[in-house]
Amino acid sequence: MIYFLTGTVRDIVDTxxxxxxxxxxxxYGVELAGGLLATAHVGQPLECWVYHVxxxxxxxxxxxxxxxxxxxxxxxxxxxGIGPKVAMRIMDCPLPQLTAAIDQGDTDYLKQIPGLxxxxxxxxxxxxxxxxxxxxxxxxxxxxxxxxLAKTEAAEALVSLGYETGSVARYLEAADEALxxxxxxxxxLRSGA
Numbered sequence: 017m018i019y020f021l022t023g024t025v026r027d028i029v030d031t032x033x034x035x036x037x038x039x040x041x042x043x044y045g046v047e048l049a050g051g052l053l054a055t056a057h058v059g060q061p062l063e064c065w066v067y068h069v070x071x072x073x074x075x076x077x078x079x080x081x082x083x084x085x086x087x088x089x090x091x092x093x094x095x096x097g098i099g100p101k102v103a104m105r106i107m108d109c110p111l112p113q114l115t116a117a118i119d120q121g122d123t124d125y126l127k128q129i130p131g132l133x134x135x136x137x138x139x140x141x142x143x144x145x146x147x148x149x150x151x152x153x154x155x156x157x158x159x160x161x162x163x164x165l166a167k168t169e170a171a172e173a174l175v176s177l178g179y180e181t182g183s184v185a186r187y188l189e190a191a192d193e194a195l196x197x198x199x200x201x202x203x204x205l206r207s208g209a
Contacts (some may be wrong), residue, residue: 018077019171021046022168032104036062046079049089050108052177055081063083063168069093071101076100085111088148095136095143102131115148164193170200179204 023038029045034056036042047058048066056062078100080086088111092103106114106129117125126137130153138200167188174184187204195203196209 018066018068021066025060025062027058041079044077046077048079049085052079069189091144095140097136097139105130118144118148166197166200169197173201174204
């Protein structure tokens with residue numbers, strides 16, 4: 017199962033799908049949710065949480081900015097009548113507004129989503145009310161302005177060891193771009209940050 021991809025956007029092949037080339041040289045077609053799609057630019061680095069949809073006739077990788085978006089997408093797919101394409105259209109809505117609309121039973125807001133009728137909107141509210149409040153993932157990626165792979169690896173390692181995300185991000189943003197992941201980790205530990 018693929019959960020997370022980091023790479024460079026090679027191409028945007030249709031209105032929603034980006035070809036993401038990883039450090040290993042493998043190109044993945046990833047269908048991007050609205051917020052992530054807006055940040056995807058050819059030649060630029062991109063990180064995304066991935067949900068792998070497997071159907072009888074196809075397999076699709078769907079990319080999201082946060083773990084919470086990915087988990088929400090998975091919950092949407094659990095509702096009968098909601099398929100991968102409609103769920104991606106639903107995910108174009110900002111997550112706080114979507115969660116509020118479902119929790120408050122606001123079917124008028126939900127019916128504005130293309131492909132979502134009155135009965136399906138009511139079913140969404142019935143099945144997901146109160147279930148979309150998610151706890152953040154304990155280890156969330158640090159969004160560094162740099163595309164430096166060593167810094168990304170160091171950040172993931174330090175956060176997974178329990179160091180505070182903000183402190184790690186501040187240290188790595190100021191660190192020398194030429195340092196490797198091991199040197200960055202050692203430097204952070206020695207700094208006492």
